[in-house]
Amino acid sequence: MKNILVTGGAGFIGSAFVRMMVEKYPDYNIIVLDKLTYAGNLDNLIPVHDEPNYRFEKGDIAHEATVQRVLETHDIDTIVNFAAESHVDRSILDPHAFVHTDVVGVYILLETARKLGINRFHHVSTDEVYGSLEEGFFNEGDPLEPNNPYSASKAGGELMIRAYHVTYGMHTTITRGSNTFGPYQYPEKLLPLFITEALQDRPLPLYGDGKQVRDWLYVEDHAAGIDLILHKGQPGDIYNIGGENERHNIDVIKYMLNYLGKPHSLIKHVEDRQAHDRRYALTNDKLRADLGWSPDTEFETAMQETIQWYVDNDWWWSKIKTGEYLEFYKQQYADRLANAK
Numbered sequence: 001m002k003n004i005l006v007t008g009g010a011g012f013i014g015s016a017f018v019r020m021m022v023e024k025y026p027d028y029n030i031i032v033l034d035k036l037t038y039a040g041n042l043d044n045l046i047p048v049h050d051e052p053n054y055r056f057e058k059g060d061i062a063h064e065a066t067v068q069r070v071l072e073t074h075d076i077d078t079i080v081n082f083a084a085e086s087h088v089d090r091s092i093l094d095p096h097a098f099v100h101t102d103v104v105g106v107y108i109l110l111e112t113a114r115k116l117g118i119n120r121f122h123h124v125s126t127d128e129v130y131g132s133l134e135e136g137f138f139n140e141g142d143p144l145e146p147n148n149p150y151s152a153s154k155a156g157g158e159l160m161i162r163a164y165h166v167t168y169g170m171h172t173t174i175t176r177g178s179n180t181f182g183p184y185q186y187p188e189k190l191l192p193l194f195i196t197e198a199l200q201d202r203p204l205p206l207y208g209d210g211k212q213v214r215d216w217l218y219v220e221d222h223a224a225g226i227d228l229i230l231h232k233g234q235p236g237d238i239y240n241i242g243g244e245n246e247r248h249n250i251d252v253i254k255y256m257l258n259y260l261g262k263p264h265s266l267i268k269h270v271e272d273r274q275a276h277d278r279r280y281a282l283t284n285d286k287l288r289a290d291l292g293w294s295p296d297t298e299f300e301t302a303m304q305e306t307i308q309w310y311v312d313n314d315w316w317w318s319k320i321k322t323g324e325y326l327e328f329y330k331q332q333y334a335d336r337l338a339n340a341k
């Protein structure tokens, strides 16, 4: 392994992975291919910008000629695919881009790789492909029962990965990570949205009763798990990466408000998300048994570091919260907040 293409490397988790890989493996060349959608941000890559083993290419994973050019130019031998439309609420407002990138884009990457004889392909997926469960934990053999256009598109992409392994013998691996948090996360997801809004003393639109459960995974643990599976994962295998930190949304938000010294009265219960999955929970048993690994960051420590990062880096998020972002915010939240309880 020498020349690794990281698609979606200007996003939240992809950029954490790139920052880690560039430093950890000076002998590897890390090439980012990213369309720079609203969620892609070159500020996330400033720490590696001048490193000799890092390159950036702007482009769409669903555009075959671009993908082929980048794969050939950089003599790529390994692909790690983070590129995706990733926000459930946006997928409910308009699913089109989700099918384009999370299904068609995955296919174009796979097919172009196959034509060029590139055999190593790691795909970053999500626990959301399993759907929701009240009790117990999802394992890798469970059926895929996605409930919204985002998770359905991710499930579609995964099945194409599986087909390229079974049909063409490609050395694929898939990770299904749980809800990830940390620095550089676009402020539309729960934590960065609520932290940055709370810092401005603005209302926090909590969907429904706030008793939904997510399993929180620190971004550095997520990136480290992918690195391990990239090197040691078995061809065709799928691995859960859970944070082992199940929390109710409302408890996570109260913890954050307490850390910032802001009042709980900022929380506004608003109209629920359509098809809102009640609980995600998954087991790391396979990761532990096969590769002897599980995430090791302590939740409260990681939360404090994360919150403090947004406190210290308003230069990063304040310029995002303009233009298109405000349009989305208005569409998603204006009526909800006007009718909040």
Ligand code: NAD
Residues within 6 Å of the ligand: 007, 008, 009, 010, 011, 012, 013, 014, 033, 034, 035, 036, 037, 038, 039, 040, 041, 059, 060, 061, 062, 081, 082, 083, 084, 085, 086, 087, 100, 101, 105, 124, 125, 126, 127, 154, 176, 177, 178, 179, 180, 181, 186
């Ligand atoms: P993100 O939205 O922050 O970043 C996505 C990146 O992909 C952006 O840089 C964007 O510009 C790029 N991109 C989008 N469409 C593209 C296209 N057609 N061609 C090239 N680049 C394109 O997302 P994230 O939170 O960093 O998630 C990364 C991956 O991890 C996604 O595949 C997501 O499904 C998965 N995942 C996310 C979480 C989470 O909690 N955020 C959890 C599990 C899995």
Ligand code: TYD
Residues within 6 Å of the ligand: 087, 088, 089, 128, 179, 188, 189, 190, 191, 193, 205, 206, 207, 208, 212, 213, 214, 249, 273
């Ligand atoms: P989100 O960060 O969108 O991740 P996902 O939908 O992939 O789990 O949401 C996390 C949880 O927070 C989810 O239960 C929905 C809830 N949520 C709110 O209550 N209000 C919000 O404004 C957002 C964005 C999310």
